[in-house]
Amino acid sequence: MNYTDRLIENYEYPPEFEVDDDGYFCTLVKYAGTNANVVIPNGITEIGRDAFRGNAFIENVTIPNTVKSIEPLAFCDCKNLKTVNMSDKLFSIHHSAFMRCTSLYKITIPDSVKEVGYHTFDGCTSLTDVVLPKKFYNIVYAMFQDCHSLININIPDNLHAIDSAAFRNCKSLTTLDFFNTQIGDIENNAFSGCSKLSTLIFPNCLYKIYLNCLDGCINLKQVVLPANVKLPIESDQPTSCKIIANSLHVLLKLSGYDSLHTARHTVCLNPDFYINFPYYKDIKEASTEFDLSEFDLSIFKTDTDIFIGIIVALVLRKNTIAKELAKALSYSQDEIKAALKTVTNDTTSMQIIADKLNALN
Numbered sequence: 001m002n003y004t005d006r007l008i009e010n011y012e013y014p015p016e017f018e019v020d021d022d023g024y025f026c027t028l029v030k031y032a033g034t035n036a037n038v039v040i041p042n043g044i045t046e047i048g049r050d051a052f053r054g055n056a057f058i059e060n061v062t063i064p065n066t067v068k069s070i071e072p073l074a075f076c077d078c079k080n081l082k083t084v085n086m087s088d089k090l091f092s093i094h095h096s097a098f099m100r101c102t103s104l105y106k107i108t109i110p111d112s113v114k115e116v117g118y119h120t121f122d123g124c125t126s127l128t129d130v131v132l133p134k135k136f137y138n139i140v141y142a143m144f145q146d147c148h149s150l151i152n153i154n155i156p157d158n159l160h161a162i163d164s165a166a167f168r169n170c171k172s173l174t175t176l177d178f179f180n181t182q183i184g185d186i187e188n189n190a191f192s193g194c195s196k197l198s199t200l201i202f203p204n205c206l207y208k209i210y211l212n213c214l215d216g217c218i219n220l221k222q223v224v225l226p227a228n229v230k231l232p233i234e235s236d237q238p239t240s241c242k243i244i245a246n247s248l249h250v251l252l253k254l255s256g257y258d259s260l261h262t263a264r265h266t267v268c269l270n271p272d273f274y275i276n277f278p279y280y281k282d283i284k285e286a287s288t289e290f291d292l293s294e295f296d297l298s299i300f301k302t303d304t305d306i307f308i309g310i311i312v313a314l315v316l317r318k319n320t321i322a323k324e325l326a327k328a329l330s331y332s333q334d335e336i337k338a339a340l341k342t343v344t345n346d347t348t349s350m351q352i353i354a355d356k357l358n359a360l361n
C-alpha cells in the first residue's frame with residue numbers, strides 16, 4: 001500500500017481522536033467521542049485495530065479520502081452504527097472490521113477496494129443491501145455470515161471464488177446468479193442455512209463444489225451447474241457420497257426440488273441427504289407428493305447409473321423406483337457387490353444394499 005502521496009502537514013485533531021502520526025502514516029488509534037454522526041478528520045491514513053470497537057454512540061460514519069485502510073475489528077460491535085460512507089480512495093478493509101454491527105443496513109464498498117478480510121460483515125443482522133466493487137475477486141470466509149436480512153447484493157463479473165461460510169445463514173436471500181462470473185470453486189457451507197434461497201445459478205467455468213454447501217437450503221427449487229463439476233469428498237464425509245450426475249438428478253427429484261437444468265445437470269448434495277448406508281433408516285423420507293409417473297428412467301445410461309439410482313431409491317425408501325431400475329439388471333448378488341465397489345468402500349453397506357437388490361430381483 002502506498003501512502004507517499006500524503007503531504008507532511010501539521011494536522012490538528014479533535015481530542016476525541018487519539019492518533020499516531022509520523023507525517024506519512026497517521027493511524028486513528030482510538031475514538032473516545034459520544035457523537036452519533038462522526039466525520040473522521042482529513043490526514044488520517046488508517047483506522048486502527050479496535051478504534052471504534054464497542055462504541056454505542058456512533059450511528060453514521062464518514063471516512064475521508066486520506067484513509068487507505070480499515071484495520072481488523074475497527075468498528076466491531078458498534079451496535080447502533082447504521083451507515084458508513086467510504087471514500088473512493090480506500091484500498092483495504094481487514095478482517096472483522098464491521099462484525100456484529102447489528103444496525104448497519106446498507107454498505108457500498110468502493111471500486112478502489114482491492115482487499116476485504118474474513119468475517120468483515122459477519123453478524124450484521126440488519127444488513128439488507130450490499131454493493132461490491134466492479135472488479136471484486138473473492139467473497140472470503142464468512143464475509144456475510146449471519147446477515148439474516150440480506151436481500152440485495154450485486155455479483156461482479158470478475159468474481160473468482162466463494163470461500164467457506166461466505167453466505168452462511170443469510171436467511172432472506174432468494175436468488176443468486178453467478179452465471180457471468182469467473183468462479184472456479186465453491187467451498188464448504190458457502191450457502192448453508194440460506195433457508196429462503198430458491199434459485200442458484202453458477203457459471204460454466206465452475207469445476208469444484210463441496211457437498212455441504214447447501215446444507216439447510218430447504219426452499220431451493222433450481223440449481224444450475226456445469227456438467228463436469230467435481231464433488232470433493234472430505235475425510236469425514238462418507239465415501240458413498242460419490243453420486244454421479246444422473247443419480248443426483250434422481251435424488252433432487254425425490255427430495256422435492258422442482259427443477260434441474262438437465263443440459264448442465266450436476267448438483268451438489270445437501271448433507272441431510274448424504275447416502276450414509278449403514279444408517280439409511282435414519283434418513284428422512286423425501287417428499288411424499290412425488291409423482292412416480294413424472295420420473296424418467298431413461299436418464300440412466302449405464303449399469304453404474306442404474307446401481308447408484310437403485311441405491312438412492314432404496315435409501316429414500318422409494319422401493320417402486322428401485323424395483324423398476326433393478327429390472328434392468330440380471331446380476332447375481334456377488335456381481336452386485338462387486339459393482340458397488342465403484343461407489344462405496346463400506347463392505348457392510350454393500351452387503352445391505354446387495355441383499356435388498358437381490359430381493360427386488
